[in-house]
Amino acid sequence: GKRAADLVKELSTAGSDALPPYNDEQVRLVLEEISEHSATLQELSGVLNEKKSEREAELEERGEEGTSVSFADFPDETSAFIVHHTSILRNKRLLLTYMKERMDRIKRLRWQQRSLPEDIKQNLSQAEIEWFNTYSQLLSGYMRKDTGIGMDLTLDESPPKDPDMYVRVLRDYGEVAFSMGSVVLKKGSTHFLPRAEADPLIREGVL
Incomplete structure (x- = not known):
């Protein structure tokens, strides 16, 4: 044993x-x-x-x-x-x-x-x-949208209080199209972005 x-x-x-x-x-x-x-x-x-x-x-x-x-x-x-x-x-x-x-x-x-x-x-x-x-x-x-529920469940382990969030850009990334419009992600700038769309960039270390 x-x-x-x-x-x-x-x-x-x-x-x-x-x-x-x-x-x-x-x-x-x-x-x-x-x-x-x-x-x-x-x-x-x-x-x-x-x-x-x-x-x-x-x-x-x-x-x-x-x-x-x-x-x-x-x-x-x-x-x-x-x-x-x-x-x-x-x-x-x-x-x-x-x-x-x-x-x-x-x-x-x-x-x-x-x-x-x-x-x-x-x-x-x-x-x-x-x-x-x-x-x-x-x-x-x-x-997946076509075969499943159409929602990324991995974005937050607990439900977010707000669907949008303030983020600071950690490195230059160029122009990115979000649902609310295009945004130029320049190092040091801050933006108010949809949480679901910002989260992948946070994981990549961009935000």
Whole structure:
């Protein structure tokens, strides 16, 4: 169980917004540990069933076939069975926590940055990259005008109080056409622009 716990601790130590490299080796070791516990469980199950059958046969020979026999009559094997079964459940819970937390952080990236930064992409497994791409396509399709609701839901994590906003231009960008007219974005100038149209430029570092 320590290996699986270390995976969760690794994410916790990195911080709530960080995505450390996917620990493929540690995940593999945890899965191997689960397989080993599972194999031991199968062996113990066979031993318990065999002992139960032998005890029932003994009782039948003595004319006590009505006496019930349970696995509790074999405390050593039953205790070992419970320990291995509990270890499997614990490892699975911790492994799923690791996977789910990484998935949630990857999902937040799509909402906050829209694309997958290269420095973060190299920390993801191939399955995680494929999941991000699929999720991104589904979200984009849902927000498109022709196939979805026609609204960019990633603009604000919380509903804005005002549809327009004051912005300051951080670098020369030239003339840009907005719904309220064309505006020349010159470094240092300030403008009152529609929030939905200004937000992409804010993300690009223009405003």
